[in-house]
Amino acid sequence: MSLLKDASLPAVTAGFVAVLISYAGPLAIFFQAAQSAEISPQMMSSWVWAISIGAAVSGIGLSLWLRVPVVTAWSAPGTALLVTLFPELSLNEAVGAYLTAALIVFAVGVSGSFDRIVALIPPGIAAAMMAGILFQFGVGVFTAMEGAPALALGMLTAYLVFKRLFPRYFLVLLLMVGIVLAVGLEGASLAGVSWQLATPQVIRPEWTLHATLSLALPLALVSLTGQFLPGMAILRGAGYHTQARPILTVTGLVSLPMALFGGITTVVAAITAALCTGKAAHPDPGKRYTAGVANGIFYLLGALFSGSIVLLFTSLPVTFVALLAGLALIGAITSNLSAAAAEKQHLEASIITFLVTASGMSLLGLGSAFWGVVIGCAAYLILHRPFVLLRGASAAVDKQ
Amino acid sequence: MKHIEKGAGLATAPRDFIRDLNADNLSAGVVAGIFGLSAGVIHISAGTAAGLPQEFTLLWVISYLMINGLFGLFLPAYYRLPLPMANSIPGALLFAAIIPIVGLNEALGATLIAGAIALVVGLAGWMSLVMRLIPMPIVMGMVAGILLKFGTNMVMPLQNALVPATIMILSFFFAARYLRRVPPLVVTLLVGVGYMALSGADFSSVTFTFKLPEFIMPAFTLEAFLAYGLPLALILVGMETPAGVGLVKGMGYKSAPANAITALGGFGTMVSAFFNLHSTCIAAPMTGICSGPEAGSHDKRWVAAVIVGIIFVTAAPFYGFVFSLIEAMPSYFIAIIAGLALLRVISSAMHMTFSGKHEVGAMFSFLIAVSGIQIFGIGSSFWALVLGAGLSMLVEFRDFDFSRESRSSRGEAAAAR
Numbered sequence: 014m015s016l017l018k019d020a021s022l023p024a025v026t027a028g029f030v031a032v033l034i035s036y037a038g039p040l041a042i043f044f045q046a047a048q049s050a051e052i053s054p055q056m057m058s059s060w061v062w063a064i065s066i067g068a069a070v071s072g073i074g075l076s077l078w079l080r081v082p083v084v085t086a087w088s089a090p091g092t093a094l095l096v097t098l099f100p101e102l103s104l105n106e107a108v109g110a111y112l113t114a115a116l117i118v119f120a121v122g123v124s125g126s127f128d129r130i131v132a133l134i135p136p137g138i139a140a141a142m143m144a145g146i147l148f149q150f151g152v153g154v155f156t157a158m159e160g161a162p163a164l165a166l167g168m169l170t171a172y173l174v175f176k177r178l179f180p181r182y183f184l185v186l187l188l189m190v191g192i193v194l195a196v197g198l199e200g201a202s203l204a205g206v207s208w209q210l211a212t213p214q215v216i217r218p219e220w221t222l223h224a225t226l227s228l229a230l231p232l233a234l235v236s237l238t239g240q241f242l243p244g245m246a247i248l249r250g251a252g253y254h255t256q257a258r259p260i261l262t263v264t265g266l267v268s269l270p271m272a273l274f275g276g277i278t279t280v281v282a283a284i285t286a287a288l289c290t291g292k293a294a295h296p297d298p299g300k301r302y303t304a305g306v307a308n309g310i311f312y313l314l315g316a317l318f319s320g321s322i323v324l325l326f327t328s329l330p331v332t333f334v335a336l337l338a339g340l341a342l343i344g345a346i347t348s349n350l351s352a353a354a355a356e357k358q359h360l361e362a363s364i365i366t367f368l369v370t371a372s373g374m375s376l377l378g379l380g381s382a383f384w385g386v387v388i389g390c391a392a393y394l395i396l397h398r399p400f401v402l403l404r405g406a407s408a409a410v411d412k413q
Numbered sequence: 414m415k416h417i418e419k420g421a422g423l424a425t426a427p428r429d430f431i432r433d434l435n436a437d438n439l440s441a442g443v444v445a446g447i448f449g450l451s452a453g454v455i456h457i458s459a460g461t462a463a464g465l466p467q468e469f470t471l472l473w474v475i476s477y478l479m480i481n482g483l484f485g486l487f488l489p490a491y492y493r494l495p496l497p498m499a500n501s502i503p504g505a506l507l508f509a510a511i512i513p514i515v516g517l518n519e520a521l522g523a524t525l526i527a528g529a530i531a532l533v534v535g536l537a538g539w540m541s542l543v544m545r546l547i548p549m550p551i552v553m554g555m556v557a558g559i560l561l562k563f564g565t566n567m568v569m570p571l572q573n574a575l576v577p578a579t580i581m582i583l584s585f586f587f588a589a590r591y592l593r594r595v596p597p598l599v600v601t602l603l604v605g606v607g608y609m610a611l612s613g614a615d616f617s618s619v620t621f622t623f624k625l626p627e628f629i630m631p632a633f634t635l636e637a638f639l640a641y642g643l644p645l646a647l648i649l650v651g652m653e654t655p656a657g658v659g660l661v662k663g664m665g666y667k668s669a670p671a672n673a674i675t676a677l678g679g680f681g682t683m684v685s686a687f688f689n690l691h692s693t694c695i696a697a698p699m700t701g702i703c704s705g706p707e708a709g710s711h712d713k714r715w716v717a718a719v720i721v722g723i724i725f726v727t728a729a730p731f732y733g734f735v736f737s738l739i740e741a742m743p744s745y746f747i748a749i750i751a752g753l754a755l756l757r758v759i760s761s762a763m764h765m766t767f768s769g770k771h772e773v774g775a776m777f778s779f780l781i782a783v784s785g786i787q788i789f790g791i792g793s794s795f796w797a798l799v800l801g802a803g804l805s806m807l808v809e810f811r812d813f814d815f816s817r818e819s820r821s822s823r824g825e826a827a828a829a830r
Contacts, residue, residue, distance in 0.1 A: 151776075155784035177808055347776045351767040354760075364564070364760040368752075372565035374572050388568070395586040 016077070020303040027294040028307025030182060031084055031285035032315060035068075036322060037188035038341030039089040041334050042150065043277070044326045046095035048334075050104065055212060056275065058323040062211035063276025065316035069309040071267040071279050075260060076305030081253045082289040083305045084244075085264060086282040090235035093146045093342075095277070097373060098228055098380055104275070105219035106228075112218055113229035114278050115268035118236060122261025131242055137356030137363035138389045139238040144349035145370025145385055146235065151346045154339035161332045167194045168333075172340045181288065184341055195333045205328050209320030213274045231382040236280045244281030251290035252298055362393035416538030418670035420492040430490070433716045437709025440594070442720025445702040448596045449499055449721060450728055450735070451754065453477065457739055458563070458751035459509035469517070469689065471736050475729050476626040476690040482725025484681045484693050488674070489718035494666055495704035496674065497718040498681065499696030499725075501653050502758060503556045504645050506563070507794055508691035515637040521686045522631035523642030528682030528692070530646040535676025547802050548813065550766050550775035552651050555644065555797040557762035558782020564759050567752020570745035577612075578749055581605045585753045594707070598754050605746055606738065618741050622733030626688040644794040649678060649694050657695030664704040665711065698757070770812040774805025 040061070047057045064087040075083035091114075095107070121127050131139075158165040171190040175183035195201040245257055260281055268279045288294065289304035315322065326334060353363040366389025374381050453474040460470035477500055485498035512520050533539075570578040584604040588597035610616070654675045661669040674695050681693025702708070703717040739747055766775045778801030785793050805812065 151780050152784045155781055155786050158784075158786055158788070173804060173808060343776065343780075347767070347772055350763070350776070350779075351769075351772070354763040354767040357764070360760045360764055361756060364756070364763060367763075368561075368564040368759075369568045371561075372568045374569055376572055376575070384568075384571070392586055395583075396590055 016303060016306065019300040020307070021295055021300070023293060024289075024295045024301065024304040025307040027289045027304040028084075028309075029311050030185065031282070031288045031304075031308045032311040034182075034184045034285050034288075035086050035282070036315060038184040038337065039086065039092070040322070041326070041338035041341060042089060042096070043087070043092040044334055045338055046092050046099060048331065049096050050099035050107075052104070054320075054323050054327055056104075056214055057327075058209075058211050058320040059214040060275035060277075061319035061322055062213050062316050063271040063274035064279070065312045065319060067264075067267050067271035067276050067279035068282075069312035069316060071264045071309075072312065073306050073309035074267075075263055076302045076309065079255055079259060080299065080302045081248065081255050081305070082251075082294065082301040082303075082308075083248070083255075083260060084282040084286045084289045084308050085279055086240075086285065087276065088232065088236040088240055088278045088280045089283075089345075090143055090146055090239040091232045091277050093150065094228065094231055094235065094380070094382055097149075102224060102228065103219065104216050106221050106224035108216045108272055108275065109218040109220040110224040110228035110232060111272035111277055112269060113220070113225055114232040114236065115265050115272060117229070117233040117265075118241075118261055118268065118278065118280075119265025121233075121237065122258050122263075122265055125256075125258050127237070127241065127245075127257040127261060131237060134234075134238065135356075135359055135362070135390075135393055137353045137359050138366045138386065138393060139234075140349045140352035140356075141363040141366035141389065142231075142370050142382055142385045143235060143239050144346055144353055145367045146382055147342045147346045147349065148367075148371045149373070150335075150339045150342045152339075153335045154343070157332050157336050157339075161199060161330070163198045164191075164194050164330075164332060165336060167198070168336045168340060172343075187340060188337065191333055191337055192329065195329050199330045199333070201329050201333070203325070203328055206321060206324045208318065209324060210317060211319040215273050216275055218273065226383055227380040231380070231386070232278060234386070235382070236278050240280035240283050243283040244286050247283070247286045247290055248281075251287075253290070359393050359397040361396055362389050365389050365392045416536060416672045417676060418492075418668070418673050420670070420673075423487070423491055426490040429493070430716060430719060433713040435709055435713060435716075437707065438703075438713055438717040439720060441703055441705070441708035441714070442717035443724070444594060444596060445497060445699040445717060446721045446724030446728075447599055448702065449497070449696065449699055449725060450478070450732075451596060451598045451602065452499065452502065453732060453735065454598075454602075454739065454747065454750050455502055455754050456505050456509070457736065458747045459506050461744075461747060462562075462566075463509040463513055465509060465512060467736075467740065471624065471733055472627055472689045473691075474736065475624055475732050476685065476688040478725040478729035478732060479626050480681065480685055480688055480690055481693050481696075482722045482729060484677065485722035485725060486719060487722075488677055488695075489715045489722070492670055492673070493712070493715045494661065494669065495664075495700065495708065495714040495718045496657070496661065496669075497696050497699040497703050497721040498678075498693055499699060500685070500690065500692040501645070501648050501694050502755070503559060503652070503762075504648050504692045506559050507641055507644060507648075510559075511637065511641040515634060515640065516632070517689075518630060518632035519634045519637040520641060520691075521629060521689070522633040523637040524645065524691050525631050525683050525686035526633070526638055527642045527646040527649060528679045528684075528686060531649045531679030531682060531694075532676050533679070534650050535672045535674070535679055538672050547647060547651060547798060548771050548774070548805070549651065549655075550768055550771040551778045551798060551801040551805060552647055553762050553765040554775040554778030554801060555782045555794055556648065556652065557759060557766050558779045558797060559794060560755055560759045560762060561783050563748075563752050563755050566748045567756075570749055574743070574745045577605065577608050578745065580608055581746075581749050582753065598750070601753055602750060605742070605750065609742055609746070614741060614743075616738075616741055619737045620733065621731065622737075623730045624733055625730055626690075628687055629689055631686050639795050641794070644798060645692065647798065649682065649692060650675060653692075653694040653697065654678065656697040657700045660697055660700045661704050664706075666704065771805045771809060773808045774801040777801050777804050
């Protein structure tokens with residue numbers, strides 16, 4: 014079997030670290046969403062099971078099929094959206110919205126117009142909305158300082174040291190140091206953590222207009238701009254001229270059954286992809302796909318023991334989860350704010366998008382991410398563009 | 414005084430003023446003056462947000478126009494350059510926020526010290542040194558963090574006052590796009606007041622009053638200095654002066670007197686401290702209006718800046734009218750006006766925060782300022798600057814101008830050229 018022949022220890026390690034990082038950082042946000050939805054640990058382990066299986070199946074399948082290291086994960090900005098929408102949003106509505114978002118991703122994949130659709134959204138506005146969604150997590154790091162100053166300062170210091178010395182593995186190291194600090198300083202007890210297999214639970218989907226506008230559309234949008242766009246850019250930057258079509262189609266399809274178990278949309282990884290696509294995974298680019306497969310296999314293991322993962326997170330203090338999520342996202346917040354603020358052409362519209370999204374306002378039952386894009390695009394049209402939505406118009410603007 | 418630049422002098426200024434006055438610089442001066450008057454709304458909003466008594470906020474705005482206006486008569490006339498004076502908006506927000514914590518007299522004491530620092534920096538010609546120690550992205554991160562709340566407060570009224578909020582915000586956007594000579598904020602104010610009048614707001618409390626600045630004695634505490642005086646000094650020296658000087662130079666006035674502007678602003682700020690006011694400095698947005706091509710022939714644009722001063726000084730005692738008009742409006746009205754007034758400031762602050770260098774330090778400075786945390790009783794603005802600069806030295810030392818790597822890379826760049 015060529016897979017075993019092509020595999021190497023660095024490739025397997027890269028896949029393992031990518032999974033570990035996903036569980037260390039982005040999972041903390043999903044966990045915060047679960048806390049605001051006030052669900053049981055059993056339900057949470059079903060969620061973790063579903064996102065892990067989704068990432069495993071799509072990652073292994075795509076890597077083997079395309080012979081490219083495709084690393085998949087769940088939509089991290091999507092989980093950030095959830096934190097503000099729960100508990101007003103019911104679980105059934107959320108699952109309905111997951112399904113809709115998965116269908117949108119699938120449709121965009123089948124149509125083959127991913128690059129064109131992404132180009133339609135002014136780049137500053139997409140980045141500003143992302144920044145607005147993630148922003149509260151970053152501020153949370155510092156508000157945590159008043160409640161648990163020792164833990165916050167310790168983790169902040171660890172973050173800076175690791176970020177400087179081991180930028181690749183900082184999240185995993187941060188998780189370990191954080192757990193030690195939480196046990197030592199906050200008196201958290203890990204006694205309840207045991208090996209526990211997952212018990213998937215089916216949630217009946219329910220479709221409402223409110224959930225479609227507040228969750229499904231923003232979820233599809235942030236998944237396309239916040240995960241698929243950077244994820245594809247990383248793949249292409251590493252020299253793989255892969256089409257977006259098969260990747261979007263497969264992840265969209267895999268997301269559908271997983272949604273029924275509470276798994277949010279499966280997407281191309283943005284945070285961890287670079288670990289598996291670079292030279293460090295395998296010197297031969299034609300064999301790096303094994304890192305993608307390894308990544309998927311470790312996700313399968315994670316899915317199997319998702320009960321234990323949830324137990325670990327529930328036995329740690331809420332502040333710890335908030336700190337971990339915030340520190341994991343600071344890089345993403347910075348790069349999105351930079352992208353939003355660097356666009357001199359439509360700076361005001363981008364800033365308005367950020368302000369509206371970060372304000373956490375809601376109107377007609379719709380969340381701030383939706384209004385951020387709507388108001389931002391309105392500002393963009395009024396302030397920065399002639400009233401022509403055709404492509405040729407942008408050339409005219411450039412000439413002015 | 415060797416660092417203070419020489420100017421044309423004041424002796425012939427009144428005669429030259431009349432000689433150089435023309436339609437272009439008159440209209441630019443009026444536009445900038447109206448812009449300055451409408452900026453008083455930001456002070457009122459900041460005062461309301463901090464829960465300060467109305468009488469104080471009114472005195473504050475009157476001092477702003479009167480004292481800043483007097484200095485604004487002198488500086489452009491002496492140098493014959495378009496250098497209008499006003500006060501620091503980020504400084505105003507800091508000032509209003511710190512008064513409930515340290516007390517008014519103590520805040521003014523910190524203002525006095527901040528002014529003295531700016532005066533010394535200007536007299537000694539140390540501008541460039543200060544700029545290197547605390548880099549601009551980190552200062553701007555702090556500023557953007559303080560301003561952010563006003564931006565998010567602007568959109569909150571959409572939740573429960575949808576119609577007036579939409580009308581006001583849209584009128585601002587359209588005016589910004591299509592009415593180049595009228596400040597969009599003035600349009601929004603008129604549209605907003607018009608809407609309120611039509612929907613039956615109660616204007617019975619609107620009154621004409623005449624009031625002059627009042628003297629007050631500053632007091633000194635370390636706490637007030639750290640949380641407010643030091644950040645204010647940095648804002649004055651590190652941000653307001655460079656922004657103003659940069660604008661004037663960009664318009665082709667090569668001889669802009671950076672040290673004199675800093676020193677006079679410092680002296681003006683010291684005077685301000687005795688009259689309930691937090692600063693005197695060059696006003697970047699108005700400088701843009703007065704020094705731009707719309708102000709007519711290049712060597713006569715200084716007249717526009719003097720006109721701003723005249724408008725300020727004349728309007729100051731009567732500002733109670735505007736004040737009572739705004740007070741008669743619902744509270745969301747002022748939140749929207751203030752947010753729109755600050756939109757450009759927030760935008761450019763965020764642009765400068767995330768301009769590339771000192772990324773980590775700037776981000777932390779921004780987040781700390783937004784979080785509003787207090788450690789050891791010292792406000793977040795101080796920690797934003799100190800922790801921002803400290804972390805930046807740890808993580809991205811090469812971004813500092815004085816780091817060796819930065820120097821050698823600059824050397825390489827020069828060699829490549």
